[in-house]
Amino acid sequence: MSASDSTIQPAALGWPGRAWRPYALALPALILLIAVIGYPLLTIVLRSLSEPEWGVQNYAWFFGAPVNLTVLRRTFTISAWVTLVCVVSAYPYAYLMTAVGPRVRLMLVLCVLIPFWVSGVVRTLSWVILLQDSGVINSLLRAAGFSGVKLIRTQTGVVIG
Incomplete structure (x- = not known):
């Protein structure tokens, strides 16, 4: 083996002692994720299994009550519709x-960002003004010759808002 072979060999091996360094950059983010998401989630799961007694009786009670299943079904239905509306409108946008x-x-980006800067109360009141029976949307529908639609406090109103 010549001297030139021995100098090339460590580079060809990829310096195995330093292979962990790129992963070390992700370590602070991983620790933060575990602290902020993992630990609370684990605490919730353990508490749901242990109070008042250890077992799955809390889950049996929750999924055994028809009202809870109705609320859960409605929640997932609204979530699916909102996701679909967002995806269908976001790609063309x-x-x-x-x-x-x-x-x-720049104007289009501002149209996306400004709602994040507005207070939740102002945003909610704006949606109420738009969606109520005498609101802007129903006024436009009536002016176009259609009958008004009940949008406030309905599932359709929640998906729109």
């Missing part, structure tokens, strides 16, 4: 953002 100039793109 994102495509539009790539097809327009920088000024219009």
Whole structure:
């Protein structure tokens, strides 16, 4: 074996002593995820299994009550509809953002970001004004010749809002 072979060999092996270094960069984020998400989730699961007695009787009670199943079904239905509406509307919106100039793109980005900056109370009151029986949407429907639609306090109103 020549001297040149021995100098090339450690590089070819990829310096196995340093292979962990790229993964070390992710370690702080992993620790934060475990602390913020993993620990509380584990605590909730253990508490649900242990109080008042150790076992799955809490889950049997929850899934045995018809009202809980109705609420759970309604929750997942609304979640599925909202997800579908968001996906169907977000892809064309994102495509539009790539097809327009920088000024219009900035306006489109602001239309997405401004609702995050507005207080939840103001946002809720705005939706009530839009969706109520004498609101903007029903007024436009009546002006177009349609009958008004009940949107407030309905599943459709929740999906829209």
